[in-house]
Amino acid sequence: MTSFPAILRSEWTKIRSVRSTVWTLALAFVVTVGIGALLSLLTNNNFTEFRRHDADTPFDATGTAFSGIMLGELAIIVFGVLAIGNEYSSGMIRVTLAAVPQRATLLAGKAVVLGALALLVSLVTAFVTFFLGQALLGSHSTTLGEPNVLRAVLGAALYLTMLCLFAAGVTTMLHNQTLALGVLVPFFFLLSPILSAVPKVKTLAHYFPDYAGSRMLLVYEQHGQPYGPWAGFSICLAWTAAALLGGALVLKNRDA
């Protein structure tokens, strides 16, 4: 058996020795923080106008700060795809598997390293997004001490981490970087948001990983919400686990 700590060290060296890691994670940070800051500033400056139509629901200062997460998540999905997929596009997967023939253990090692890095970046992103957003919202801001706010900020970080690992699992299943990007990016950018707005279909779309996971970000209960934040978290976690398990099965049983 190849030792697990050795696999972790090796995967850590892999992940930090390519530029795509830096730019995808930096992009996730910049986009999430930037768009959130912009929307927070605009909201603060045009508060009465923005709130005219939904005066009956409470203003969600946390949600406003996290307006950019729908785009930021794409960057972290791309990070997840590239971290796994580049081994397939370069043929390096065969070098890796020759070095570490225990395939399920290898994937577990990859997931731990990828997940830890994604979680770290997501936590920093989430807190910076929150505090910057609140600073720009001025008198309309909220604090971490308010009910559900800390859960929403941590939820944002977990949400991004789970999507990254989900993308990694799907890429392992598809064993093709280009295909994985071509499936995952349109799905999360277009298909899922559109379907979750279409009557009837949206019942199904409400169980997609992104809709489910993003329930964690809600501070106030929304009208017509199918389930609560922790149920959403569990659904998203189940998707992530299923993708990684599927990836492990494909990796184990397929010729490399």
Next chain:
Amino acid sequence: MIELHDLTKRYGKTLAVDRLSFRVPQGVVTGFLGPNGAGKSTTMRMILDLDRPTSGRVTIDGKRYGQLSEPLKYIGALLEAKAVHPGRTARDHLRWLAQSNRIPERRVDEVLSLVGLTPVARKRARGFSLGMGQRLGIASALLGDPEIVMFDEPVNGLDPEGILWIRNLMKRLAGEGRTVFVSSHLMSEMAVTADHLVVIGKGRLLADLPMPEFIRRNSRSAVRLRTPQPERLLDLLAGAGLRHEPGPDGSYEVVDGDLAALGELAAANGLVLHELSPQQASLEEAFMQMTADSVEYHAGDGPGRDAAGAPGVWGAGWKADGARPAAAVQQEEN
């Protein structure tokens, strides 16, 4: 030692590797020869447990590949030249590989210098030529200081300098007592590097024998004679009881003939000779004849399956002393 036992790999209807059994002898260079598509790369991938055999098995030092703890310390392989992330530096590529098998990191710099890549160690692999990619692949194969090294078509696409470097490297590795298993589709390449030869065609074992034995069996020699008086020559040969075959451009060839004796025979009888030369069948020709059946089978899928190959095509294969290129004795680099 690598041992294959009835190794078989089937892709749908295609039988890529067909009940292949052989051992790779220790401490020598074994050439794994076969036409393109014979199943060499598939076999090598199965040795590394990358492709799973349909049936049969491979063992390395008696164990399955997956049972080797830190396999890079047993067997190092180069399968593809540029199986490297283009954005990663040569050094970082070797570092992750070393870490995965708990190989000390100083070994990374050692192998980089061994393959001559020290000056570009911190350059990203994107800019590497094929030759440099090949050297990096060889560096990764040698990283764990393994007893066995395996190279798949290492000279493909290389310039003459690169080819020579790889040849010398393989001999040096075998000289250090390592087992070298190298595939090629070129007999001429194997003739100058291999000590032992395993030939496959259509996934089946065609030959498994020491190189000198292969040469002895396959390079029949002949003496070529050319004369403006062919009738007199034929009379003389018939008188001396020598078997002959027609050669190119109106010449005649005496199989296993004695050059000096034939020259003296001509002189004693006042026969004018325009040519008197030793001929040797190239090993390339012998190899092509051996695998002709399997190649034809690939193309035409015909029912004929006599592995012996048709005799009598020898005439086409006579070539002036071309069997063993002189490069075999070139000096070592560095």
